[in-house]
Amino acid sequence: MMRSLSLFAMTVVVASMPCLALDTLAYTIRIQAPGTGRAEVSVVIPTHGARAVDLVMPIWSPGYYAVQNYAKDVESLGATSSGRRLEVEHPVANHWRILTNGAEKVELTYRLICQTRFVSTNWIGPDLAVLTGPATFLKVAQGGPFTYEVRIELPQGWKNSATGMEDAPDHAPGHFTAPDYDTLLDCPIVAGNFPSHAFRVAGTRNELVDIGNTGSWNGAVESRNLARIVEENRCLWGVLPYRKYVFINVFGPGAGGLEHATSSMLSSMPPASGSNQGFRWYSYVSHEFFHGYNVKRLRPVELGPFDYERPPRTAGLWVAEGITTYYGPIMAVRAGLGTPADFLNELSGCIRSLQNSPGRHKQTLEDSSLNVWDEGGSGVGGDPARGISYYIKGPVVAFVLDARIRTATRGKRSLDDLMRLAYRRFSGAKGFTEGQFRATAGEVAGCDLDSWFHRHLASTEEIDYSEALTCFGLRFAPSKDSAKPTWKLEPDPAASEIQKANLSDLLRARAEADAR
Numbered sequence: 001m002m003r004s005l006s007l008f009a010m011t012v013v014v015a016s017m018p019c020l021a022l023d024t025l026a027y028t029i030r031i032q033a034p035g036t037g038r039a040e041v042s043v044v045i046p047t048h049g050a051r052a053v054d055l056v057m058p059i060w061s062p063g064y065y066a067v068q069n070y071a072k073d074v075e076s077l078g079a080t081s082s083g084r085r086l087e088v089e090h091p092v093a094n095h096w097r098i099l100t101n102g103a104e105k106v107e108l109t110y111r112l113i114c115q116t117r118f119v120s121t122n123w124i125g126p127d128l129a130v131l132t133g134p135a136t137f138l139k140v141a142q143g144g145p146f147t148y149e150v151r152i153e154l155p156q157g158w159k160n161s162a163t164g165m166e167d168a169p170d171h172a173p174g175h176f177t178a179p180d181y182d183t184l185l186d187c188p189i190v191a192g193n194f195p196s197h198a199f200r201v202a203g204t205r206n207e208l209v210d211i212g213n214t215g216s217w218n219g220a221v222e223s224r225n226l227a228r229i230v231e232e233n234r235c236l237w238g239v240l241p242y243r244k245y246v247f248i249n250v251f252g253p254g255a256g257g258l259e260h261a262t263s264s265m266l267s268s269m270p271p272a273s274g275s276n277q278g279f280r281w282y283s284y285v286s287h288e289f290f291h292g293y294n295v296k297r298l299r300p301v302e303l304g305p306f307d308y309e310r311p312p313r314t315a316g317l318w319v320a321e322g323i324t325t326y327y328g329p330i331m332a333v334r335a336g337l338g339t340p341a342d343f344l345n346e347l348s349g350c351i352r353s354l355q356n357s358p359g360r361h362k363q364t365l366e367d368s369s370l371n372v373w374d375e376g377g378s379g380v381g382g383d384p385a386r387g388i389s390y391y392i393k394g395p396v397v398a399f400v401l402d403a404r405i406r407t408a409t410r411g412k413r414s415l416d417d418l419m420r421l422a423y424r425r426f427s428g429a430k431g432f433t434e435g436q437f438r439a440t441a442g443e444v445a446g447c448d449l450d451s452w453f454h455r456h457l458a459s460t461e462e463i464d465y466s467e468a469l470t471c472f473g474l475r476f477a478p479s480k481d482s483a484k485p486t487w488k489l490e491p492d493p494a495a496s497e498i499q500k501a502n503l504s505d506l507l508r509a510r511a512e513a514d515a516r
């Protein structure tokens with residue numbers, strides 16, 4: 001991890017005491033008066049004789065590529081030692097420095113304003129709390145590495161809390177552990193009163209927690225449907241890379257989802273009628289779960305380990321988000337939660353958005369990823385007149401790449417094989433460079449894909465859909481106005497058996513029927 005400049009360079013000299021054993025930072029989060037939208041946080045920090053302890057608040061959350069001002073929601077930060085108040089400096093908006101006065105340990109306390117309802121912020125309402133790691137936990141800059149404990153104390157009448165963190169050894173309610181700071185920040189915590197639906201898949205413990213006004217939602221049924229998505233992912237990747245996973249499903253206002261390694265934070269609207277959310281919801285949840293592999297463990301080399309003060313720039317969001325957006329609906333169909341027509345509708349939506357966006361002539365897919373942090377960036381919310389979102393062009397390129405691999409190998413290999421091989425090679429601590437990912441794709445396809453990648457990632461040339469349409473036996477629905485294509489994919493009535501077989505292979509269940 002690279003840290004910012006002079007403040008820490010100076011501090012390391014001052015505080016360069018050796019740390020022979022892993023210290024544990026045990027955070028306590030108290031929600032005493034939820035109506036105030038605030039939480040009290042405390043933690044005891046060992047100093048090992050250092051004259052100062054520096055604290056840093058993150059400025060971004062992995063997975064959400066926009067700078068956040070979390071420090072503005074920290075108030076009343078103070079520190080004591082043996083009951084004596086210590087001096088605290090506040091040199092930069094998101095930096096604090098405790099002058100230890102020679103104390104062996106200091107107790108840090110601060111209050112969090114939790115009034116922003118979003119997947120990467122904190123919210124406390126009258127009956128619900130959603131706490132996200134980067135908005136909650138200050139980093140202790142010296143010493144360490146630390147292990148972490150979190151204890152959450154709930155107000156009267158609140159019974160539940162849930163998180164992707166492991167339970168503490170005492171298994172006490174609301175007591176969790178994390179082996180490192182990255183894990184701590186990657187595990188949002190929810191609390192309140194909510195039903196939880198547990199299910200096991202291949203020895204792993206999975207849980208759906210439904211929070212807020214669930215309307216006619218049937219969590220028991222949906223947890224069984226989620227189990228199918230989990231199982232299909234296990235078949236695709238060959239592994240479930242966790243012991244515990246929590247689908248945190250928060251109903252009510254708010255939008256979007258955010259992936260984590262052992263949980264996903266989902267904002268959902270209650271079903272309008274009946275108990276099912278329909279295909280869009282399955283596709284959305286499937287997208288977030290797929291990220292548990294693609295980006296949380298198989299990642300562009302720039303996306304980890306994280307510096308929470310320096311947002312990383314990567315050209316690889318077309319893999320992290322684009323390929324995940326392609327697979328979201330595919331895995332939902334494989335899980336039996338939608339039809340081929342549902343998948344074609346979603347993919348057609350991306351193609352239509354791409355082809356109707358003037359920005360596709362102005363920005364390459366690589367630049368869309370690299371420029372995401374800039375003002376008017378090209379991610380979600382980018383200006384379609386000036387750029388193109390990797391959420392739109394990314395899945396379309398994944399589609400034509402899948403077809404390229406299938407065509408080049410006469411149907412023997414597909415994008416599934418590329419993702420599996422890339423996962424085996426690059427997941428975990430390593431990460432992949434753009435060049436490594438492209439070379440792996442070429443290896444799977446059995447041919448050189450350099451010029452193919454250049455065209456689709458590094459140029460603004462129009463996408464040529466003909467190979468993909470031929471491969472999967474598809475066409476664009478006929479249009480009355482030849483100048484205005486429909487961009488609506490549909491099976492070609494003249495498709496051959498081989499073409500039909502390619503489409504059916506893309507969408508068929510891999511899991512054994514009796515595993516359901």
Ligand SMILES: [Zn+2]
Pocket residue numbers: 287288291320321324
């Ligand atoms: Zn995503």
